[in-house]
Amino acid sequence: MSDALPEFDLSGRVAFISGASRGLGLKFARALARAGADLVVTSRTLESLEGTCQEIEALGRKCLPLVLDVLDYDSIQQAVDSAVEHYGKIDILVNNAGCNRRKPAVEVTWEDWNLILNTNLRGVFFLAQAVAKKAMIPAGYGRIINIGSVTSVAGYAGLGPYGASRGGTKQLTMSLAHDWGGHGITVNCLAPGWFRTEQNKVMYEDEGWVEYLSERIPVGRPGGETDLDSAVIFLAAESSRYVSGQTLLVDGGISVGAVRAVPKKA
Numbered sequence: 001m002s003d004a005l006p007e008f009d010l011s012g013r014v015a016f017i018s019g020a021s022r023g024l025g026l027k028f029a030r031a032l033a034r035a036g037a038d039l040v041v042t043s044r045t046l047e048s049l050e051g052t053c054q055e056i057e058a059l060g061r062k063c064l065p066l067v068l069d070v071l072d073y074d075s076i077q078q079a080v081d082s083a084v085e086h087y088g089k090i091d092i093l094v095n096n097a098g099c100n101r102r103k104p105a106v107e108v109t110w111e112d113w114n115l116i117l118n119t120n121l122r123g124v125f126f127l128a129q130a131v132a133k134k135a136m137i138p139a140g141y142g143r144i145i146n147i148g149s150v151t152s153v154a155g156y157a158g159l160g161p162y163g164a165s166r167g168g169t170k171q172l173t174m175s176l177a178h179d180w181g182g183h184g185i186t187v188n189c190l191a192p193g194w195f196r197t198e199q200n201k202v203m204y205e206d207e208g209w210v211e212y213l214s215e216r217i218p219v220g221r222p223g224g225e226t227d228l229d230s231a232v233i234f235l236a237a238e239s240s241r242y243v244s245g246q247t248l249l250v251d252g253g254i255s256v257g258a259v260r261a262v263p264k265k266a
Helices: 023-034 047-058 073-087 110-139 160-183 207-215 229-236
Strands: 014-017 038-043 063-067 092-095 142-147 185-192 247-250
Touching: 014 023, 014 073, 023 038, 023 047, 023 092, 023 229, 038 047, 038 073, 047 063, 063 073, 073 110, 092 110, 092 229, 110 142, 110 160, 110 185, 142 160, 142 229, 160 185, 185 229, 229 247
Parallel strands: 014 038, 014 092, 038 063, 092 142, 142 185, 185 247
Antiparallel strands: none
């Protein structure tokens, strides 16, 4: 039994997280392990998961590393089969693997579009399908958390294909919630705002950009190290049993579209 409140306790649950070697995926893995879940963590190479597994096992939880490339249908099937064979079930899916190529719209190539949409949308669908079909529907229980973005509901220059993929994730989430609700499965979208990750860390090295961004976030700062923890635990646990088809924005309020009133310096 973890030290979480009962409805937020994940003891005895198994969570499968795609893209768990770094960034938000690693944060989600830590949070769910602290809440009591055992984990399946995936990446395109096993070597990249060594640090993740060490952290999870140090928290007293089990951790199974698996190779998964969401651009490869057979890889998806094999990873899900291996997870079910190892644990006997998958209770929670955090559909996190994604990519981006930030470019002006006139410079986006056919290959850029295919890579981003196939990773962030096609991969999300077929991983959810495999987990639902092979684990959750037979068990009559499941929590699917598709990771979206503030770009699911707001547009930004240079993020055309990425925003399209994340907007698609929001719509897909609603459809799957309707499809699988009768099987005891909830499907929700967790949509972070501006958090520092490996993909965007170079932007955070520019103090001027961080100040510019912070002025546009009502709470006055980008997302911090643990600001997503309670949201992912909520959506993974019994606490969210009557929540499905929803997009939960954790963005400091930037999606409201206003510029924060910054006090003038003396």
